[in-house]
Amino acid sequence: MYIDIKELSHKYSTADEDLLVLSDLSFSVGKEQFVSIVGPSGCGKSTLTKLIAGLSVPLKGKILISGSPVDSPRESIGMAFQNPVLLEWRTALDNICLPLEIVSPQMTRIQKIARATELLEMVGLKDFSQSRPSQLSGGMKQRVSLCRSLVHRPEILILDEPFGALDAFTREGLWKTLKDLKTSENFTCILITHDLREAIYLSDEVVILTDRPGKVKKSVKINFKRNSNSIDELYSKEATKMLAFLRKQIELSHTRL
Numbered sequence: 079m080y081i082d083i084k085e086l087s088h089k090y091s092t093a094d095e096d097l098l099v100l101s102d103l104s105f106s107v108g109k110e111q112f113v114s115i116v117g118p119s120g121c122g123k124s125t126l127t128k129l130i131a132g133l134s135v136p137l138k139g140k141i142l143i144s145g146s147p148v149d150s151p152r153e154s155i156g157m158a159f160q161n162p163v164l165l166e167w168r169t170a171l172d173n174i175c176l177p178l179e180i181v182s183p184q185m186t187r188i189q190k191i192a193r194a195t196e197l198l199e200m201v202g203l204k205d206f207s208q209s210r211p212s213q214l215s216g217g218m219k220q221r222v223s224l225c226r227s228l229v230h231r232p233e234i235l236i237l238d239e240p241f242g243a244l245d246a247f248t249r250e251g252l253w254k255t256l257k258d259l260k261t262s263e264n265f266t267c268i269l270i271t272h273d274l275r276e277a278i279y280l281s282d283e284v285v286i287l288t289d290r291p292g293k294v295k296k297s298v299k300i301n302f303k304r305n306s307n308s309i310d311e312l313y314s315k316e317a318t319k320m321l322a323f324l325r326k327q328i329e330l331s332h333t334r335l
């Protein structure tokens with residue numbers, strides 16, 4: 079498959095103890111698939127994202143992208159987190175341009191602005207390109223953060239609980255935005271989330287992890303019938319059935335989430 083995670087184990091060592099956080103974890107993600115990962119707090123989800131991004135090296139096991147092992151950070155991966163971490167002294171537009179300044183120095187300023195503006199338009203923030211982060215709402219900041227993670231056209235987008243701090247309505251708006259971005263930009267996505275409706279709305283597959291040390295307990299394909307990209311689809315009979323099934327699988331996998 080496109081991303082192959084094979085028998086991954088990882089531990090953190092401190093002065094007086096070793097903490098095993100992932101143990102023998104394996105799963106695969108097909109090209110342009112959207113996979114969500116759910117699991118209890120502290121089971122190693124953020125650690126897993128860092129390993130896939132090549133920001134740390136696993137204790138055991140392998141991560142292959144298109145068959146080649148991940149052993150260092152890659153330009154072809156974009157990341158966004160719960161905290162959007164925007165630079166206050168830059169405008170929304172210039173925050174989005176930042177990765178291009180690092181990975182595409184050959185692009186002209188005009189080209190960078192055109193690409194960043196295209197994304198700002200897609201997420202509905204065209205009129206806020208000159209705003210500073212402190213002038214934006216939480217949802218708007220997260221939209222800017224999504225644009226920044228996609229500006230260099232990464233093949234893989236890794237999202238670590240990106241909407242966890244937002245209110246329910248803002249969050250639903252961002253699900254729709256992310257779905258539209260996925261349709262137009264064609265990346266492969268790995269999303270860490272605690273929100274099963276979010277997972278169902280966005281994903282092709284949900285991977286359920288066990289308590290720490292995290293390993294795959296079960297994978298569930300999300301294949302209910304949809305008529306559109308509207309959030310309304312979440313309220314269909316099929317979606318509700320899928321949600322109940324997923325909830326049950328998680329209940330069987332662990333006692334807390």
Ligand SMILES: Nc1ncnc2c1ncn2[C@@H]1O[C@H](COP(=O)(O)OP(=O)(O)O)[C@@H](O)[C@H]1O
Nearest residue numbers: 090091097099118119120121122123124125126
């Ligand atoms: N850099 C680190 N050094 C030591 N322990 C860590 C480090 N990062 C995370 N941990 C510990 O590893 C476990 C898994 O962390 P994490 O991957 O962040 O879990 P999750 O994202 O699933 O909540 C937690 O117990 C956490 O305290």
Ligand SMILES: [Mg+2]
Nearest residue numbers: 123124125238
């Ligand atoms: Mg985490």
